[in-house]
Amino acid sequence: MGEDTREYWYNTETGQVEEGRRSDWSKVMGPYPSREAASHALEQARARSAAWDAQDEAER
Structure with missing residues (x-):
């Protein structure tokens, strides 16, 4: 049993x-x-960007 070390990437140009x-x-x-x-x-x-924006707005 080996550790699964595969990594996956999202290509923003192709959407794949x-x-x-x-x-x-x-x-x-x-x-x-x-x-x-x-x-x-x-x-x-x-979702992360929206959460950060909300946090920034709350801190103002």
Whole structure:
């Protein structure tokens, strides 16, 4: 039994998930531990940005 060390990246240019980083760093988000997590990269980024914006607004 080996440890699963695969990493997945979301390619913002193609909208595809890549196993292993094959594209230029400026076009990918990650790494993510699973294909499923990588497929939701943009949703996660939007949610984090919204939370940070709300926190900034609350601090003003």
